[in-house]
Amino acid sequence: MENTEQKFLKELDDKLWKSADKLRSNMDAANYKHVVLGLIFLKYVSDAFEERQEQLTELFQIASDDNIYYLPQEEFGSTNEYQSAIKEELEVLDYYREANVFWVPKAARWNTIKEKAVLPIGSVLWKDEAGNDVKLRSVSWLIDNALEEIEKSNTKLKGILNRISQYQLDNDKLIGLINTFSDTSFTKPVLGGQQLNLHSKDILGHVYEYFLGQFALAEGKQGGQYYTPKSIVTLIVEMLQPYSGRVYDPAMGSGGFFVSSDKFIEEHASEQHYNAAEQKKHISVYGQESNPTTWKLAAMNMAIRGIDFNFGKKNADTFLDDQHPDLRADFVMANPPFNVKDWWSETLADDVRWQYGTPPKGNANFAWVQHMLHHLAPTGSMGILLANGSMSSNTNNEGEIRKRLIEEDLVECMVALPGQLFTNTQIPACIWFLTKDKANGMVRSDKKRDRRGQFLFIDARNLGYMKDRVLRDFTSDDIAKVADTFHAWQQGEGYEDIAGFCKSASFDDIKKHDFVLTPGRYVGAEEQEDDGEPFAEKMARLTAQLSEQFAESKRLEEEIKRNLGGLGYEL
Incomplete structure (x- = not known):
């Protein structure tokens, strides 16, 4: 992306x-995201509709x-009739659906919202279908009405747009947000008078x-319940392709x-020589989420990007109410919550998904692994984020399940x-x-x-940079380094073990380590550059240097004490 676009x-x-x-001063962060994202959604669909x-x-x-x-203008008696005909034609719904643009009823268009939001409460807004006056109750009601009108006209969005009246926001706060968002265009991005090459969905x-x-x-x-860092998601997607x-x-x-x-x-x-729009038709996405508001958020996220999706009939617990029981996916990717304790139900005791051992009742890590394997196609592959304990724990049958996964040759790669x-x-x-076919299957067996x-x-613990005081992130080069190493190993072209970073191990190697899968045990220590100085000489030199520094430190300490004594202070 160019610097102007990034700016x-x-x-x-x-x-x-x-x-x-x-x-934030008026409501909890877990709630105001729905208000803000709802308004952003309304602004976007309205901009796309106007475009x-x-x-x-x-x-x-x-x-x-x-x-x-x-x-043809000549078919109309006057310019006014011609313009009226165009306005009437612009309200034909099919023109928008054929271009994959959401139909936005007049009551939900951004200009309507902006214009009506500043009116006094109780003002007449328009007539309903029965000819009755529709009056402004509050700004949040006006927004909810817009969301409802859009849902009625777009079946893909039915039941997924979160209403905001429940959060009881002041009218003035919402009007302020509407005014700010009004200065933003998703369809005509301009910076310094220059039209930018950015698409609205981007x-x-x-x-x-x-x-x-x-x-x-x-x-x-709680934020992690619905958000996985972009760089980790990108890494898994780049590796699974x-x-x-x-x-x-x-x-x-x-x-x-998704x-x-x-x-x-x-x-x-371009590098695979295909048309992206056509290729997307060959991808179908399936998901499940237990949190009802997050389930709606995901559906809205797909809808605004034009991604076809199947998230089940409702939000539901993945273990207790599987929304896709017959699904066998080519790619399974997930970042489930780590080390979930309260997940078990006695109805799961003899579940068909536990092919490699019943997971412990106090930790869902290997329940997630086996659920994903159950839904994996015979030539499919999967990537799952788990806590590090999953690589070495022997508690409550976890070690036995991990051993079975290794013995069945399902584990392909571990990344720390x-x-x-x-x-x-x-x-x-x-x-x-993990994969069910390490012979040469997968999706692109050739x-x-x-x-x-x-x-x-792969030990990636030394990769990345601190983006601020508390959070680390991967660069695009870091992601490429890990993904390229994985692909080179899979393809048998250009791969080599690198001490401290990657190691191709055998079953016997893992057996020697009691089926522990921690990469650090296999990749070893990073090779240090040889400076040519013999070890004994280097130790003697460094010891002497340290002794000199201790002596200098003692001298400085005595000098500070003398100076303080001269000022009447004792240390």
Whole structure:
């Protein structure tokens, strides 16, 4: 992305967040995200709708052999009649649906909201279908009415737009937000008078991603229930390469893995010699989420990006109410909550999903692993984020389950992550990559070799940088280094063990380590550069240097005491 576009997005982020953050004094962060994201959604769909209207207006006036929209002016008696005909034609719903643009009823259009929000409470807004006056009750009611009208006209959105009246926000606060968002355009981005090459969905997607990250920070511990750091999601997607097939996330949160899969296809389209829009038709996404508001948030996240999705009939517990019982996915990706204790039900005792051992009742880590394996296609692959304890714990059958997974040759790669990557937990984490076919199957079998009996370990704990005082992040080079290493090992081209970073191990190697999968045990220590100085000489030199420094420290200490004594102080 060019610097001007990055600058535009940065300024947009700062402006919108500064405005939205004013709500923090009035309501909990877990709630005001729904108000803000709801308003952003309304602004986006309205901007996209107006953009389509402008395109249609132009088409109505351009005569050509293949323009099915053309309205010849000579067929109308006057200019006013002609303009009225165009306005009437602009309200034909099919023109918008054919362009994959949400239909926005007049009551839900941004200009209507902005204009009506400042009217005195009780003002007549319009007539309803029965001819009765519709009066302004509050600004939050006006917004909820807009959301309801959009849901009625767009079946994809039915039941997923969160209403805001329940949060009882002051009218003035909402009017302030509306005015701020009114100065933002998702369809005509301009910076310094220069028109930028950014698509509306790109801008909206960026804003959504930024806000979810900020809300995760604001919410603290609970934020991680729906937000996974972008760099980790990107890393897993880059390693699994979901070009086509069914993608499943049983703990989807706001749908970050699906968004990244969509972006992955776009970014890699040219190098794979295919059309991104056509390729997306070969991807279908399935998800599940127990939190009702987060389930709606994920659905809205997909809808605004034009991603077809199946998130089940409702929000539901993945273990107790599987919304996709017959699904066998080509790619499964998830960041389930770590070390969940309160998950067990006696109805799960003989569950068909526990093929490799019954998970402990006090920790759901291996329940997530086996649930994902159950839903994995015979040639599928999966990546799951888990706490580091999953690599070595022998508590309550966990060691036996891990041993079975290794013996069945399901584990393909283990990646140890650095600390401080998450906003909501300091628990060290790792990524498990598993597959049911290490022979040469997978989705693109021609690019992979027979990897049976081999396991890749990557220690990425030294990668990344501190983006602020508390959070660490990966650079694009860090992500590429890990993903490229994985792919080179899979393909048998250009891979080599690197001390301290990666190691291709055998089953016997893992057996010697009692089936512990911690990468540090296998990759060893990073090789130190040899400076040519013999060890004995170096130790003698460093010891002498340390002795000199101790002596100098003692001298300085005595001098400070003398100086303080001269001033009448004793140390």
